[in-house]
Amino acid sequence: MTSTINMNPLLEIASLRKSFNGGKDFVVDVERLSLNKGKILALVGESGSGKTTLVRLIAGLETSDSGSISIGGQTVTSKDIFVPPEQRKIGMVFQDYALFPHLTVYENITYGCKHIKKEQLTELLQLVGLVGYEKRYPHQLSGGQQQRVALARALAPRPQLLILDEPFSNLDIALKLQLRNEIFDIIQQLGITAIFVTHDTQDAIMIADDIAVLRKGAIIQQGNASTLYRSPNRLYVAALFGPVVPLTIEELSFFGYPYKKGENCAIRMEQFQVNKNSPYSVRVHVERSLFFGQQYLNTCKLPNGKLVSFTSVQGLHDEIELGFGQGSVLTFPDNIT
Numbered sequence: 001m002t003s004t005i006n007m008n009p010l011l012e013i014a015s016l017r018k019s020f021n022g023g024k025d026f027v028v029d030v031e032r033l034s035l036n037k038g039k040i041l042a043l044v045g046e047s048g049s050g051k052t053t054l055v056r057l058i059a060g061l062e063t064s065d066s067g068s069i070s071i072g073g074q075t076v077t078s079k080d081i082f083v084p085p086e087q088r089k090i091g092m093v094f095q096d097y098a099l100f101p102h103l104t105v106y107e108n109i110t111y112g113c114k115h116i117k118k119e120q121l122t123e124l125l126q127l128v129g130l131v132g133y134e135k136r137y138p139h140q141l142s143g144g145q146q147q148r149v150a151l152a153r154a155l156a157p158r159p160q161l162l163i164l165d166e167p168f169s170n171l172d173i174a175l176k177l178q179l180r181n182e183i184f185d186i187i188q189q190l191g192i193t194a195i196f197v198t199h200d201t202q203d204a205i206m207i208a209d210d211i212a213v214l215r216k217g218a219i220i221q222q223g224n225a226s227t228l229y230r231s232p233n234r235l236y237v238a239a240l241f242g243p244v245v246p247l248t249i250e251e252l253s254f255f256g257y258p259y260k261k262g263e264n265c266a267i268r269m270e271q272f273q274v275n276k277n278s279p280y281s282v283r284v285h286v287e288r289s290l291f292f293g294q295q296y297l298n299t300c301k302l303p304n305g306k307l308v309s310f311t312s313v314q315g316l317h318d319e320i321e322l323g324f325g326q327g328s329v330l331t332f333p334d335n336i337t
């Protein structure tokens with residue numbers, strides 16, 4: 001696992017375990033996780049991997065079976081300590097906004113923070129672009145506006161850590177992209193430390209300084225976007241960050257690629273080269289070449305009959321030389337799945 005050097009950790013987790021239903025399976029089993037002050041961590045993983053449970057443990061909305069969590073140098077969860085959620089100085093934004101329907105924008109934002117100064121509230125409303133909307137009720141707002149109210153409410157008490165749990169899941173794609181950029185700008189402007197839960201690795205790549213991949217409750221790799229995209233430590237992580245084509249020993253030999261014992265190999269779909277005198281290549285027939293917007297999705301048959309899909313800028317047909325360069329090969333130890 002790639003480790004992050006922690007100069008100034010705001011959040012530190014050690015040996016944190018949580019199980020449900022009598023402890024048969026650990027839903028969360030995190031050996032170590034830390035997040036530096038002012039940084040954004042994305043927690044990615046498929047549905048059921050334990051993302052929400054992990055952030056609920058951090059927020060104090062769940063108790064752990066064992067392990068410790070410290071925030072801002074203070075232990076908030078350990079064998080003997082449990083600091084209640086309201087004392088952890090964590091702001092949370094959820095997928096479903098969780099606004100009070102009978103309260104106005106103003107009342108929602110100030111609900112847990114009655115003594116907020118007028119200037120601070122105005123600043124906050126400006127920040128989230130909701131000046132003039134103070135008297136509206138949630139049902140009079142769009143989804144994106146409701147999520148901005150939720151963000152303002154989470155930021156009002158000036159939390160030391162902001163947790164966003166799938167904040168864009170209920171929004172259509174155009175709004176999601178717009179809001180993602182806006183929220184990212186706000187977080188950066190405030191220099192706030194944030195954890196951003198998502199199953200969308202594109203979101204993680206765009207927003208986060210650091211990404212932790214959760215699988216069955218454990219962090220299987222942590223690093224920046226470039227590390228996870230270029231040097232995933234297993235096929236599972238590689239495939240989370242974009243389509244890959246695993247190649248067997250026999251298939252690698254078709255390309256003339258020297259197989260190393262103990263290694264599994266894969267190529268990203270977009271890394272294949274066509275008719276380019278690539279160091280490793282094979283002559284194949286193009287079965288299909290479908291235009292899908294910016295690129296073509298091509299399918300070719302390898303000599304053993306396996307169909308390989310890859311993308312190209314130009315449409316392809318007939319016989320081609322399909323290849324790849326040394327730097328395009330992702331390799332993983334064959335004993336890690």
Ligand SMILES: Nc1ncnc2c1ncn2[C@@H]1O[C@H](COP(=O)(O)OP(=O)(O)OP(=O)(O)O)[C@@H](O)[C@H]1O
Pocket residue numbers: 020021027045046047048049050051052053054199
């Ligand atoms: N209170 C609970 N009681 C029993 N099982 C639970 C409870 N909360 C979560 N789980 C189980 O823990 C596992 C992880 O759930 P969690 O919600 O943390 O995953 P997730 O990665 O956030 O998933 P999703 O992306 O679908 O929200 C699931 O199998 C879920 O059914």
